Amino acid sequence: MDKFVITGGNPLIGEVSISGAKNAAVAIIPAALLSDGVCRIENIPNISDVSMIIRILHELGAGIKMINKSTIEIDARHITTTEVPYEMARRMRASYYMIGALLGRFKQARVSMPGGCDFGVRPIDQHLKGFAALGAEVSLDQGMVDAHADELVGNQIYLDVLSVGATINIMLAATKAKGLTILENAAREPHIVDLANFLNSMGADIRGAGTDVIKIRGVDHLNGTTYSIIPDQIEAGTYMAAAAATKGDVLIKNVIPKHLESITAKLLEMGVQVEEYDDSIRVSRSGDLMRCNIKTMPHPGFPTDMQPQFAVLLAMAKGTSIVTEGVWDNRFRYVEELRRMGASVQVDGKVAVFEGVEELRAAPIKATDLRAGAALMIAALAANGVTELEEIYHIDRGYEDIEEKLRALGADIRRVTMPGAAVAKAQ
Numbered sequence: 074m075d076k077f078v079i080t081g082g083n084p085l086i087g088e089v090s091i092s093g094a095k096n097a098a099v100a101i102i103p104a105a106l107l108s109d110g111v112c113r114i115e116n117i118p119n120i121s122d123v124s125m126i127i128r129i130l131h132e133l134g135a136g137i138k139m140i141n142k143s144t145i146e147i148d149a150r151h152i153t154t155t156e157v158p159y160e161m162a163r164r165m166r167a168s169y170y171m172i173g174a175l176l177g178r179f180k181q182a183r184v185s186m187p188g189g190c191d192f193g194v195r196p197i198d199q200h201l202k203g204f205a206a207l208g209a210e211v212s213l214d215q216g217m218v219d220a221h222a223d224e225l226v227g228n229q230i231y232l233d234v235l236s237v238g239a240t241i242n243i244m245l246a247a248t249k250a251k252g253l254t255i256l257e258n259a260a261r262e263p264h265i266v267d268l269a270n271f272l273n274s275m276g277a278d279i280r281g282a283g284t285d286v287i288k289i290r291g292v293d294h295l296n297g298t299t300y301s302i303i304p305d306q307i308e309a310g311t312y313m314a315a316a317a318a319t320k321g322d323v324l325i326k327n328v329i330p331k332h333l334e335s336i337t338a339k340l341l342e343m344g345v346q347v348e349e350y351d352d353s354i355r356v357s358r359s360g361d362l363m364r365c366n367i368k369t370m371p372h373p374g375f376p377t378d379m380q381p382q383f384a385v386l387l388a389m390a391k392g393t394s395i396v397t398e399g400v401w402d403n404r405f406r407y408v409e410e411l412r413r414m415g416a417s418v419q420v421d422g423k424v425a426v427f428e429g430v431e432e433l434r435a436a437p438i439k440a441t442d443l444r445a446g447a448a449l450m451i452a453a454l455a456a457n458g459v460t461e462l463e464e465i466y467h468i469d470r471g472y473e474d475i476e477e478k479l480r481a482l483g484a485d486i487r488r489v490t491m492p493g494a495a496v497a498k499a500q
């Protein structure tokens with residue numbers, strides 16, 4: 074297993090280019106299963122969650138051609154099985170998009186319950202409710218979701234819980250259903266719009282993505298397409314936070330500034346300078362970080378996937394800040410690690426109260442999940458001394474070339490492979 078050895082204290086200075094969006098890629102790649110042609114997908118991030126979803130498609134019998142590091146061609150015309158076993162599904166959340174995509178294309182799917190970051194209970198009842206409303210028989214049996222239908226028929230579906238995953242999964246299943254599906258109380262994240270644009274580029278008829286009502290008129294046939302994935306909002310936000318944490322000055326390129334508005338607003342409130350350009354954003358800091366309160370919410374609110382990174386800023390800000398997690402039950406597991414670095418934090422359920430400290434100190438720490446890992450890495454970059462950050466496989470799930478990108482900005486970060494890696498990985 075690898076770890077990062079980070080010597081903190083260098084301000085990040087220079088330019089960094091943002092990769093394609095993880096959470097768009099892990100939905101769009103399964104969506105290629107719906108096509109009767111070849112899909113060429115560009116701007117794919119080179120991260121382990123994406124490699125895993127590509128591997129699942131390959132195991133199902135799809136032809137996969139890597140054109141270059143960020144472009145792939147998927148030919149799903151000759152799929153041989155509609156079953157995704159536990160061993161493949163357990164490593165990532167997005168494996169559940171295979172249910173919607175396989176059900177949409179073949180009217181049947183058998184997919185193991187998904188894995189992913191541990192934020193407490195992660196139910197998929199809204200996904201299953203959506204499939205059932207489209208006419209599928211859905212059952213859970215030995216950890217597998219089994220869904221099948223003679224035909225899928227459009228319906229009016231109201232999500233009781235605002236869910237990104239359920240919105241995407243229902244869109245996938247409904248794209249080739251008979252008639253009109255109206256999905257109400259839908260999530261509005263940028264990657265939902267990206268998925269709708271991808272499906273429409275193949276000939277689907279989806280309107281309203283990005284609002285809370287999405288209308289999907291089923292079509293019989295989807296063509297191949299060429300499509301480029303949007304830049305990753307959360308990767309961009311993570312570099313924005315890192316620039317602010319280290320008193321740096323970073324031009325973050327290949328972004329959609331509109332997707333970053335809630336993140337930009339909080340940085341400005343904390344006294345950080347942010348300049349927006351057409352497709353880049355510059356973040357710099359010269360003065361102290363000022364306290365603020367943050368509440369995470371579905372888009373366009375402040376993203377839960379930026380909560381840990383901003384908590385690191387608040388741990389060093391002047392005064393008392395309150396962070397309220399509005400999406401997940403348990404997303405403060407990293408706080409224990411941050412305390413080891415000298416942060417002063419009290420957690421009560423979904424609320425964390427930070428008393429800003431002058432500085433964070435290096436300590437041996439471990440990533441507890443993907444975004445928590447990114448946050449602890451930022452803490453280490455800002456801290457006094459040499460931090461060893463373990464369990465960084467979490468970070469590799471979602472950040473392309475992270476140490477190369479950080480090193481180019483002046484960070485002192487090294488990846489070290491720890492002895493016994495092969496044994497640890499096999500467990």
Ligand code: EPU
Nearest residue numbers: 096167195196197198199200234236237238378400401443
């Ligand atoms: N929920 C239900 N029932 C459901 C589905 C969700 O009660 O059927 C609840 C969840 O327990 C949670 C809330 O609804 O409290 C929101 O969950 P959502 O379904 O929106 O989350 P997700 O689709 O599982 C995606 C991202 C997460 C991100 C959330 C929220 C992917 C692959 N994952 O998860 O990203 O935190 O949306 O924005 O798109 C990450 O990238 O680090 C990450 C964890």
